[in-house]
Amino acid sequence: MSAGLAPCTVLAELHEKARAVLDPVHYDYYAGGVGDEVVLGENEAAFRRLALLPRVLRGRATRDLGVDLPGGRLDLPVLIAPTAFHRLAHPVGEPATARAAAAARTVLVSGMASTVAIGDVVAAARSVDADASVWFQLYLQPDEDVTECLVRRAERAGCTALVVTADSPVFGRHRRDARHGFHDLPAGLAAENMRDLPGAPPGGLRDIEMSPAVSWAHLDRLRELTSLPLWLKGVLHPRDAVLAVERGVAGIVVSNHGGRQSDLAPAAIEALPAVVDAVAGRVPVVLDGGVRSGGDVAVALALGAAAVGVGRPVLWGLAADGEAGVAKVLDVLRDEFDHALALCGGRDPADLTRDMVVSRGAGVIARCG
Known part of the structure; x- marks a missing residue:
């Protein structure tokens, strides 16, 4: 940790440091x-409406936080989701993020708009x-030659x-960007991919290019182009999850694009259970949206x-602090998740089960009966 960033225990403190710089x-x-x-607000608020019923006296002295996913193993069940333009945040940009992810032995999903x-x-x-392991995030392009390249x-x-x-x-239509007139990157920066x-x-x-003409046929073509595992991100409807599995995807990412596409969508965590049920264990499901603590990781x-x-x-x-700041985020999430898992009587992520999730104020006793 550099001298410029004092130790902090919650991600909200890093957020405030970032806002300041x-x-x-x-x-x-x-x-x-x-x-x-x-x-945008509901992604986080929906987590606050959920609680975990802990199990007790389960004899867990240590915990294994790792998970295996198509495309790589994670030493904690947190990967870095694709986001654009990291050099707007720090001069080094994506390489700093990549080094921190590698040191934490987790996956960076590198954005197409890197x-x-x-x-x-x-x-x-x-x-x-x-x-x-580094994964590449891709928007299917209407020109399939561009996608293939x-x-x-x-x-x-x-x-x-x-x-x-x-x-x-x-x-998506972003009013903040429109108010600032922010439509292009500063000189010297570009989407290098x-x-x-x-x-x-x-x-x-x-x-x-975003195009409403992009269809399942484009995904089928992509499946023919590469042997790499394909994850489909942005799935909220259970039927789409089933269609994706039928087309050979390796995994599903339940996401509403961080509240940046449709303001009519549900919170990501609210859409998760139905997609998990539809997939029925055939492929893993990742939740992306609103996670702000290790406790949120445990709920998901x-x-x-x-x-x-x-x-x-x-x-x-x-x-806030370049590579060291990203490392701090991952360290905090690891520590908080491990603590939450211990409090729930868990040895590994598989010990967290749906019967442990309750709605706050909905009557825990009835749910436990």
């Missing part, structure tokens, strides 16, 4: 959501741990899985998630 325009880009930001090319991100992770770059870089974000047929793609001039960039796992993704807190750590 970030350009207000860039802070609002990271922190903001779509529309009236109802879903300000550092995927090859350099993976190299940064592997400089810490030669076996580090991005997939090949991820493969050459050594990525161990692809995460297809499927909840963005169009861009979009260089030298089909249709771009030599050394030039293509825009990331009790509802059937194999792991959780964390996005904004990682950006706050990165802005």
